[in-house]
Amino acid sequence: MQNEEEMGALAEAGTDPAALSVAEASRRIARGEITPSALLDAVFARIDAVDSVIHSYLRMDRDAARKHAAASDERAANGTLLGPLDGIPFAVKDNIYTAGLETTGGSRVPQHHDPDMTATLVTRLEAAGAILVGKLNTWEYGTGTGAVHFDLDAPPSRNPWNVAHFTGGSSTGSAAAVAAGTALFAIGTDTGGSVRLPAAACGLVGLKATFGRISRHGVMPNCWSFDTPGPLALSTEDTALIYDTIAGFDDGDPVSLSAPVEPTLPGLKNGVKGLKVGFVRNLDPGGAAPEPAILDALSKSAAAFAELGAEVIEIDLPIAPSEYRAIAMPINRAESFSIHERDYLEHRHLMGRSLREKLDMGMYLRAADYLAALRQRRALVARTDEIFAEVDVLLLPMTYRVAPPIHDNPAVVSYTAGSAGSPFSLSGHPALALPAGFSPEGLPLSVQLAAGFKNEALLMRAAWALEQVLTPNPMRAEPQHILSTAARAGE
Amino acid sequence: MSQDTTDLSLAVQALWTACGETAPAGDELAAAATTFRKALEVGRKIPRVTDKTFQPLVGPRRDLEL
Numbered sequence: 029m030q031n032e033e034e035m036g037a038l039a040e041a042g043t044d045p046a047a048l049s050v051a052e053a054s055r056r057i058a059r060g061e062i063t064p065s066a067l068l069d070a071v072f073a074r075i076d077a078v079d080s081v082i083h084s085y086l087r088m089d090r091d092a093a094r095k096h097a098a099a100s101d102e103r104a105a106n107g108t109l110l111g112p113l114d115g116i117p118f119a120v121k122d123n124i125y126t127a128g129l130e131t132t133g134g135s136r137v138p139q140h141h142d143p144d145m146t147a148t149l150v151t152r153l154e155a156a157g158a159i160l161v162g163k164l165n166t167w168e169y170g171t172g173t174g175a176v177h178f179d180l181d182a183p184p185s186r187n188p189w190n191v192a193h194f195t196g197g198s199s200t201g202s203a204a205a206v207a208a209g210t211a212l213f214a215i216g217t218d219t220g221g222s223v224r225l226p227a228a229a230c231g232l233v234g235l236k237a238t239f240g241r242i243s244r245h246g247v248m249p250n251c252w253s254f255d256t257p258g259p260l261a262l263s264t265e266d267t268a269l270i271y272d273t274i275a276g277f278d279d280g281d282p283v284s285l286s287a288p289v290e291p292t293l294p295g296l297k298n299g300v301k302g303l304k305v306g307f308v309r310n311l312d313p314g315g316a317a318p319e320p321a322i323l324d325a326l327s328k329s330a331a332a333f334a335e336l337g338a339e340v341i342e343i344d345l346p347i348a349p350s351e352y353r354a355i356a357m358p359i360n361r362a363e364s365f366s367i368h369e370r371d372y373l374e375h376r377h378l379m380g381r382s383l384r385e386k387l388d389m390g391m392y393l394r395a396a397d398y399l400a401a402l403r404q405r406r407a408l409v410a411r412t413d414e415i416f417a418e419v420d421v422l423l424l425p426m427t428y429r430v431a432p433p434i435h436d437n438p439a440v441v442s443y444t445a446g447s448a449g450s451p452f453s454l455s456g457h458p459a460l461a462l463p464a465g466f467s468p469e470g471l472p473l474s475v476q477l478a479a480g481f482k483n484e485a486l487l488m489r490a491a492w493a494l495e496q497v498l499t500p501n502p503m504r505a506e507p508q509h510i511l512s513t514a515a516r517a518g519e
Numbered sequence: 520m521s522q523d524t525t526d527l528s529l530a531v532q533a534l535w536t537a538c539g540e541t542a543p544a545g546d547e548l549a550a551a552a553t554t555f556r557k558a559l560e561v562g563r564k565i566p567r568v569t570d571k572t573f574q575p576l577v578g579p580r581r582d583l584e585l
Contacts, residue, residue: 238583239580239583240579240580240583253576253577282578282579283578283579283580284579285580285583285584286584287583287584354561354564354565355565357561358561358562358565373538373540388550388551388554389554389557389558389561391534391551391554391558392531392534392551392554392555392558392559393558393561393562394558394559394562396562397561397562397563397565399575400562400565400566400567400568401565402575402576402577403568403573403574403575403576404565404566404568405575405576406573406574406575406576407568407573409576409582456580456583481582481583482583
């Protein structure tokens with residue numbers, strides 16, 4: 029078969045197509061060095077090799093993907109590619125609706141959404157020629173208490189860098205897939221850090237855009253005040269390609285922003301000279317500090333920004349993380365309960381413990397308390413936004429530790445609860461997790477960057493500049509590595 | 520069982536019944552009463568705004584359209 033010959037030649041050259049970034053795969057497709065079908069076959073080969081270990085997928089439709097890849101092959105041959113995502117295999121978290129491919133939210137609870145609905149962001153990606161491979165593992169309904177109880181039908185996703193470790197959540201399968209190359213990129217959803225946290229745990233770029241920038245039409249809601257879908261990708265360039273494709277006004281989402289989107293790709297490599305970077309070394313002065321490897325990554329990042337010509341000033345956030353969490357938690361729980369009330373009342377026996385325990389509190393929160401939290405939210409948004417009058421970009425921790433062992437539930441809960449996703453989920457500012465190398469035990473390190481409202485272009489520019497210093501050659505976990513960690517862990 | 524827990528258990532039962540559902544019983548009822556107490560504590564910790572014109576941030580973010 030021609031595809032096998034192509035894959036064999038690339039393997040001889042030391043390049044498994046499934047290991048490529050989106051940008052590099054796209055360039056090779058455009059140059060005729062690989063066909064979309066061969067790229068898809070390489071992704072299927074990765075799935076066959078490692079998905080029984082990392083559990084990134086809940087379901088897929090290989091025939092449909094092959095059909096779309098064949099159409100991309102033709103466009104590539106004719107010189108009529110639709111753009112840089114044409115022929116690129118991707119997958120979406122299983123709380124994103126896709127006609128023809130069931131959406132369960134990772135739950136046993138029967139779902140009643142329109143089976144013909146496809147999320148706007150999927151429609152936009154497919155219109156750009158990207159090839160949907162399947163639906164990715166997730167915490168049930170994309171939410172929970174942060175604990176992993178191993179009580180859902182699908183086993184939880186595992187971290188490809190060490191399968192005995194947690195992927196972060198709730199976009200568990202999205203991070204596992206991109207880190208392992210079972211998809212070249214993925215779309216997750218971020219309510220309190222659920223794109224950025226798994227991206228950090230698995231060594232990826234994870235973007236939470238400005239609230240309202242990426243349509244939630246066709247996305248199972250979790251908390252409509254905070255929900256923001258977003259890409260998980262190998263590099264900032266990949267993230268820019270994806271963001272520029274899916275961002276923009278959508279009449280189907282009542283909170284969609286109508287303000288024009290500034291594309292992130294054109295200025296991505298313009299550098300950071302003259303930018304003012306606020307360095308938040310520790311979100312919680314006087315409290316727990318990030319572990320040494322993460323502190324080192326943060327210091328190295330600050331030094332790199334200064335070396336590249338940015339002005340770096342150390343600052344503290346004006347608001348303690350506990351203040352954000354105290355306001356975000358009742359909003360999140362009340363809205364989740366409102367969304368899933370009938371499921372909770374009628375089918376909670378089918379739910380996993382983590383979702384059920386999260387929804388429990390929603391049953392008993394007072395409406396006045398929920399609305400008081402939403403009034404406080406307005407004040408916190410304004411106070412958070414004041415930071416961006418002082419600096420262009422914030423550099424701060426995403427997590428305080430590396431991904432813990434998945435069977436250590438207290439550590440898993442602490443890892444999630446102690447992450448720094450909540451401030452920008454509550455405020456709506458754009459923020460991303462950026463890989464920062466590996467810890468001595470071989471687990472990914474990450475830092476977080478944030479910027480002013482609708483300033484994704486600036487955020488991505490800063491991220492790209494820092495990436496060239498921290499991880500100029502981002503990698504996916506090789507199948508041999510994944511399987512060897514599984515063997516060591518006895519998985 | 521304390522008076523507080525008993526009162527909250529009764530409130531839990533009333534709430535479920537008012538929803539047209541069967542109220543939890545036994546250990547599940549006790550756990551629900553504990554959750555109810557925690558939910559009330561969470562609510563009490565939310566600062567109140569004295570300015571009555573200061574509205575909750577709900578729906579589309581017009582502040583982001585500017």
